[in-house]
Amino acid sequence: MFGLEALDLARIQFAFTISFHILFPAITIGLASYLAVLEGLWLKTHNDTYRDLYHFWSKIFAVNFGMGVVSGLVMAYQFGTNWSRFSDFAGSVTGPLLTYEVLTAFFLEAGFLGVMLFGWNKVGRKLHFFSTVMVAIGTLISTFWILASNSWMQTPQGYEIVNGQVIPVDWLAIIFNPSFPYRLLHMSTAAFVATAFFVGSSAAWHLLRGKDNPAIRTMLSMAMWMALIVAPIQAVIGDFHGLNTLKHQPAKIAAIEGHWENHGDEATPLILFGWPDMKEERTKFAVEIPYLGSLILTHSLDKQVPALKEFPPEDRPNSTIVFWSFRVMVGLGMLMIFTGLWSLWLRKSDKMYTSRPFLYLALWMGPSGLIAILAGWFTTEIGRQPWVVYGLMRTADASSGHSFVQMSITLIMFVVVYFALFGAGLGYMMRLVRKGPKIDEGKETNEGGPGQKRTPARPLSAADDDGTEADNSPSLTKEI
Template sequence: MQDMALMLARIQFGFTVSFHIIFPAITIGLASYLAVLEGCWLKTRNPVFKQLYTFWSRIFALNFGMGVVSGLVMAYEFGTNWSEFSTFAGSITGPLLTYEVLTAFFLEAGFLGVMLFGWKRVGEQLHFFATLMVAIGTLISATWILASNSWMQTPAGYEIVDGRVVPTDWLEIIFNPSFPYRLVHMGLAAFLSTALMVGASAAWHLLKGRDSKAIRTMLAMAMGMLLITAPLQMLAGDMHGLNTLEHQPAKVAAMEGHWRNEGEGEGVPLLLFGWPDNDAEVTRYAVGIPRLGSLILTHSWSGTFKGLSEFPADERPNAAAVFWSFRVMIALGLLMFVLGAWGIWAWRRGTLYTNRSLLRFALLMGPSGLVALLAGWFTTELGRQPWVVYGLMKTADAASPHKVTELTISLVLFVLVYLVIFGTGIRYLLRLINRGPDRDGETIQSTVRPVLPPNTDQGV
């Protein structure tokens, strides 16, 4: 029964975090996008940029509100479902989350009203300053949250006194070994998610035959951002992987489906597909490329690293879950690069706004940034198991002593309430995107035959 209670507590927290992480990712990317749009408008006075700013600021405000609400639930869960963890590590995670509220949240909230409602009440420069402060606030918020989570992955700057963690060096705590890599990786993921959402929105309108300067600007900016950000994300991911191999080798072994060292000089293959069998300690139906795993992870043709079988059985993550969530993230990342490269190629040929295959692909890829973000989060968090604070405290020791009945009822209520509240919010968000920024604006005679019903409100 205790194992079932632990599983329910983990599912409940995973469910609420999965909902929450989507909204901050969008707000981080949209806040910076809005700052770029307003900066372009101030420099060029092109009304298209202000039109797009007005449109996307409404979507930003909706996401910001849903992010705040979903984040509050998580804060309470630390005390209700994970009280033992809070007792053990609260002296570090508590202050870090408090710093996030005192710096980032107050900064965002203080300037959000000016940003959303101040166009006719303050000067242009002050309004732009407010937009910049909101954008900076979202990045500061991500910094504190990731500092806390990264410390749980690679703890540093502490000592244990009377069974509790006591901070000894806050700089080491904040700038722990995995923090820089995870911060960059998350920031780029937010920008990618936003670019894909903006690009899908533009593709949706073009496929419906609704063509305008604003829609074209959205698509061109999204494709350019993808082409820049996707390769940077690959580079950041490679560096993050090397850092993880150093500090959490069991997680990397699970990501690679690698169970034991190969023979000397043989190197480690990169498994493209397969099914890790935790009981048999083998990856079944494996399809791989010889030595490529060594080249990527050790930057050596014959390098090797620990397999899962070399770790105690009770200190291994679920290899199948980590293996496949990692591959979903990687596959979507490669498709993002393909989309960006295809978009720029089409732009150079003058067919960016008329190539229906490209537009359909951009529309299909719309949610892929958020899916990849969730897959990456699953890889990170499931790969850390069975530890809640890596090497210091196991997840089984962190949970509150709740009964299965209590956790089942609360989980069902969470699912129902979240589906109603956030389902309504997401539906409204899709209707805003479907309405578009240019219904009353200047249109361009489109050469794309509409392939979607012109009057549907189904959203993207």
Template sequence: MTETLALDLARAQFAFTISFHIIFPAITIGLASYLAVLEGLWLYTKNTLYRDLYHFWVKIFAVNFGMGVVSGLVMAYQFGTNWSFFSEFAGSITGPLLAYEVLTAFFLEAGFLGVMLFGWNRVGPGLHFFSTVVVAIGTLISTFWILASNSWMQTPQGHEIINGQVVPVDWLAVIFNPSFPYRLIHMSVAAFLATALFVGASAAWHLLRGRDNPAVRKMFSMAMWMMVLVAPVQAVIGDFHGLNTLEHQPAKVAAMEGHWGGEEAADGEGLPLILFGWPDMEEERTRFAVSVPHLGSLILTHSWDGTIPGLKEFAPEDRPNVPIVFWSFRIMVGLGMLMILLGGLSLMQRWRGRLYNSRWFLRFALLMGPAGLIAILAGWYTTEVGRQPWVVYGLMRTEDAVSTHSATTLGVSLALFVVVYLFVFGAGVAYTLRLVRKGPQLEEGTRETSGGPGRPRHAMRPLSAVEEDLDDDQDTDGGR
């Protein structure tokens, strides 16, 4: 009983820290590319709106980048402190992959981040734009290596097990494992969508407050175009990802669908899609199920009466926690459908000429602000909990990977993590929202606040971007 509690606490601690960490890189991935687009458009069109939006969002990017680095360091240490047996077993693969991420992505980002943040009017426009693009590429390279490591844990290949340890024999097979391409694209697009929703919600907030200016309109329009073009594509990517998961991790898909096998997949009836219900792991059935006949077969097998393995075909000890996987998957899919709806409604409002002044639509866009990040977390829980009870699928169980710490030690450290994270990252999030509330500042002509012969040199300091006397009554252009 004590060992089980220690395992659950170790898993809860890692889930808590990674839940905080995944939010900040997702925003930095999307914002880095968004900043590259903004600066590129400014250089191409000379429209100062793009420049003003760049200077606004680069401050928010810097804050999120810093919080992402700090939260990532904690996760790296946990592999050695809480999951030492996993590190001993699979460290010869996960260690180099994470080292490649540092050598190729983090150093690349760090090398050009200073120029991007502090080099405006200190270097030429071409070099500054190049730095922004390099930082954006660096965030995607970082995603590449992190997803390669995690995907190998989901669908391991390219290795041999010698003396109880994994030994890589084909690095290309290790990196480009069967689930990696789908997970990489799915996660990258999710980061872009989450950022678009964040940007769109920020603009909607200002529009609802009466701060209707060209910069706010521009970022709202760009965010809505992103929803129109990318949200439906993400649904298609998710379908391919699901088919790949069905091939390599059928128990996870069965848990996602609440499919136990037996009466709900009788001969000739196909597989229904269970919309809602409560999977009962003891009774081995989904209670209170609301389902649509044959729709499960169409989605999962692309046929009218196709079936998939049910959970009863797997030993109880080889099944994931079905209720968590079942509901986290539905949260992710439900939010994805709302994103598609938001994009569709934006087209309708744009056609009617009411994109910027339809208050019910602006409220909807504002409410959807955190939806991208929530969907990412729900998808991550689906993926990671659905892999259980394996830490490396089919090779090593989670209970064999955890370090031999007492439940008391893990409980105390988890409590400390909760307190420190809520204080540190709570302050960071609050400051980010304060930056958002200030909004983009419109400047006429060429920016001359720093740099150049005889001009004052003021660094673009994210932590001094908000005046101390900012309050709710000062964030509108003449309105309240």
């Protein structure tokens, strides 16, 4: 079917599940830190706007957290079902790293998540704030271990191969492998930027519909400050990440650039647009800027960038895909920087909350951070091919060897179940977003819900069905 083999379906299946999963942790990371900032500001200023925003976004965080946990479990099982040979080869490295995530991040989050979501009226202010901070730290620790594992697969070190299996010999070298610092910073910053535009988009949606109050304005203001400051920083981190990739994975850079061959001593041009053709080994319809490729990738005007023809055909990533996925990521990043700068200009003239063209841009930029994350991950993972552990194990040798029929059936089942389950979850989360934060909501009740007598035990219970916050007391009355 479409010239695909069982291996291709296994890759598509994993790509499909990870594409769903990565969206939830990204928002979870950003929202957890955002909630910690909101509660900290409320405790410092006693401005109830921050409290109202905390209650509102904690409900969305709860739904997102629940979906992230479920989608992550599926991925863990796939290592054993579809990629058992990889687990047998490198499980002595990736297994402990994922175990460390459970022992640190998951246990930390499990210990404080309940207090954060349901303890507003049951613990003191300081303890509740401490719980929120611990959950935020837990999400970052989880990112640390996941990126350590993935980065080792990209730039492996600290190992020996004995009897066809990887044996760890230096855990510090394994964890802090050459690409790890750049990937950790790049992904964490991407999560913060994606969350900022998600929050800013929801604020813009309400402002465009005439719902203008201090909470909505605060949402937009904080989101745009984050975009203004962090989006340019992300571009700088991306530049350092690119230099690191050029050093350790030159074939990936050549594929990203659609650069097939060097001519004499000429500097490498930057191909803005074109269509890399893997069969003809050239980039069709290329629009080039002379010297710029060398300037960006080597920070000089005379050094050349390695070309795809310098690598055997079987070792070349699919340039057609990564060429465009990378440009989607960079293009959205430029739009993010532009949005932040426009917000600063409007802020100075006190028009940021009323300029409809800007609000429409902020609205449509809502999913931009998540799309950029997906494009970046496609670039990273497809650009690593044909290796599952770079230079050590090919993807074709890592699969479990299931039949085409088996992979077809399971892929169809995944698509149906994921769109039904997570589609419903996303729809519910967006319904909460559309309701917006409630200002000075009603009095305490004993009808159940966060902080009430009949406290639910499930994280998703923190978001009640009608979108109202069950725990809305004006302030926390207890101290530690």
